[in-house]
Amino acid sequence: xxxxxxxxxxxxxxxxxxxxxxxxxxxxGHGPNLETDIALTxxxxxxxxxTRSYYQYAAQISGGGKTEDDIAFLRMERQYxxxxxxxxxNAHFGFVLGRQFLFDVYHLLLMEKLQSSSDETLVxxxxxxxxxxxxxxxxSSDWVKRLGDGTDESNKKMQEAIDGLWPYTDELFxxxxxxxIMVSDGIGVDVSKLKKDYLKRxxxxxxxxxxxxxxxxxxxxxxKEGIHSEHMGYLLADLQYMQRSYxxxxx
Amino acid sequence: xxxxxQPNIDKALLPILETVSDPEIPVLTVLDLGVIREAIExxxxxxxxxxxxxxxxxxxxxIGDDLAKAFSxxxxxxxxxxxxxxxxxxxxxxxxxxxKMEAYGIAAPLEETADxxxxxxxxxxxxxxxxxxxxxxxxxxFGSTACKALFKCDDCQxxxxxxxxxx
Numbered sequence: 001x002x003x004x005x006x007x008x009x010x011x012x013x014x015x016x017x018x019x020x021x022x023x024x025x026x027x028x029g030h031g032p033n034l035e036t037d038i039a040l041t042x043x044x045x046x047x048x049x050x051t052r053s054y055y056q057y058a059a060q061i062s063g064g065g066k067t068e069d070d071i072a073f074l075r076m077e078r079q080y081x082x083x084x085x086x087x088x089x090n091a092h093f094g095f096v097l098g099r100q101f102l103f104d105v106y107h108l109l110l111m112e113k114l115q116s117s118s119d120e121t122l123v124x125x126x127x128x129x130x131x132x133x134x135x136x137x138x139x140s141s142d143w144v145k146r147l148g149d150g151t152d153e154s155n156k157k158m159q160e161a162i163d164g165l166w167p168y169t170d171e172l173f174x175x176x177x178x179x180x181i182m183v184s185d186g187i188g189v190d191v192s193k194l195k196k197d198y199l200k201r202x203x204x205x206x207x208x209x210x211x212x213x214x215x216x217x218x219x220x221x222x223x224k225e226g227i228h229s230e231h232m233g234y235l236l237a238d239l240q241y242m243q244r245s246y247x248x249x250x251x
Numbered sequence: 252x253x254x255x256x257q258p259n260i261d262k263a264l265l266p267i268l269e270t271v272s273d274p275e276i277p278v279l280t281v282l283d284l285g286v287i288r289e290a291i292e293x294x295x296x297x298x299x300x301x302x303x304x305x306x307x308x309x310x311x312x313x314i315g316d317d318l319a320k321a322f323s324x325x326x327x328x329x330x331x332x333x334x335x336x337x338x339x340x341x342x343x344x345x346x347x348x349x350x351k352m353e354a355y356g357i358a359a360p361l362e363e364t365a366d367x368x369x370x371x372x373x374x375x376x377x378x379x380x381x382x383x384x385x386x387x388x389x390x391x392x393f394g395s396t397a398c399k400a401l402f403k404c405d406d407c408q409x410x411x412x413x414x415x416x417x418x
Contacts, residue, residue, distance in 0.1 A: 035390055035391035035393075035401060036391070038391065038393055038394070038395070038401075039391055039392060039393035042393040042394075042396075042397050043393070045305075045307035045308075045309075045397055046305060046306055046307050046397060047307070048307050049303070049305060049306025049307025049308065050306045050307070052306070052307075053306060053335060120336070121335075123336070124334075124335040124336035124338070125335060127335075127336065127337070127338045128303075128306055128335050128336075128338040128339075129306065131338065131417050131418070132305060132306060132397075135392060135393075135415070138370070138371075138392065139392050139393070142392075
């Protein structure tokens with residue numbers, strides 16, 4: 001492949017959307033009420049749409065007749081580059097919203113910066129995506145506030161979710177090799193520089209939600225390098241089922 | 252990937268384009284919706300550039316197929332391309348489109364600031380499409396499709412969709 005770094009860089013962004021979209025898709029028909037069910041699957045749909053734009057571009061770079069579906073469905077677990085945060089299971093509703101919130105704040109910051117990439121396809125995707133992500137961020141931060149500043153029980157559960165997911169947040173700001181090369185080429189975003197704004201925004205919302213900002217300094221990492229948590233295999237088994245059982249099947 | 256904000260549509264193709272509508276909001280044609288960014292005929296093939304409203308909008312594939320079908324019925328081949336830039340905005344929905352939308356029961360998008368106020372619940376400004384009252388409240392920021400939010404009227408008690416402002 002001529003431009004392997006760009007290919008890997010795109011997947012590093014796109015895989016987060018794919019895996020989080022899949023997690024939210026699992027809730028279809030299982031949301032706590034109809035409106036939230038629809039909202040979460042709407043967000044899932046946006047994320048899949050974004051994933052398609054990235055994968056179509058990656059497939060074009062890769063050449064050799066590869067398609068967006070090959071990239072989505074036919075890779076092994078170690079080849080997915082999503083962060084550990086997005087693959088965490090739905091557990092209870094606090095976790096679903098906590099995971100969404102912790103990702104949306106990052107996603108929005110990333111899309112803001114990606115708009116000034118020197119790659120015009122990535123700029124086009126970022127400009128489209130940012131409009132959708134700002135709705136996602138509004139939705140998830142509203143819910144974090146509502147549950148945090150709700151009853152004792154909802155506050156306890158929301159805090160439990162934030163504490164449980166916090167160790168997965170630092171990985172968002174780590175640079176992979178592809179990141180470093182793409183940053184120096186003017187294409188990629190230096191995500192390590194997003195951390196300050198991220199912590200500021202997250203702290204503001206948590207404070208408003210009467211939730212405590214976790215103090216833990218121990219963080220998990222690995223997803224970006226393909227080393228996933230125990231949950232990933234089950235997620236992929238679901239995601240890839242049709243293509244693995246009926247190779248090359250089409251709708 | 253650069254296309255001007257004003258779409259480049261050959262007038263001769265308008266009668267066919269007008270027959271294709273959004274499968275999810277059938278009262279709106281693709282022209283009302285502003286998703287056709289270019290439509291020209293080159294060496295006998297109709298070249299169409301289509302832009303999605305939302306990235307994951309499933310209506311886009313259907314619209315593409317419907318366009319190809321409409322032109323094939325008059326014996327014309329099409330080449331349909333999906334383009335992302337410039338990103339679609341609700342400003343591209345025609346005035347006539349907004350009126351049709353209202354009559355169909357979907358409140359048309361407000362301007363950006365007003366939209367934010369409405370969706371954050373700061374202002375009661377979204378008009379009920381059933382009785383016209385602004386005594387309405389947001390039920391969910393996400394409605395039956397990605398482009399809509401769900402509202403309820405506190406006077407006539409009817410739920411209705413609001414087409415979200417996208418800029």
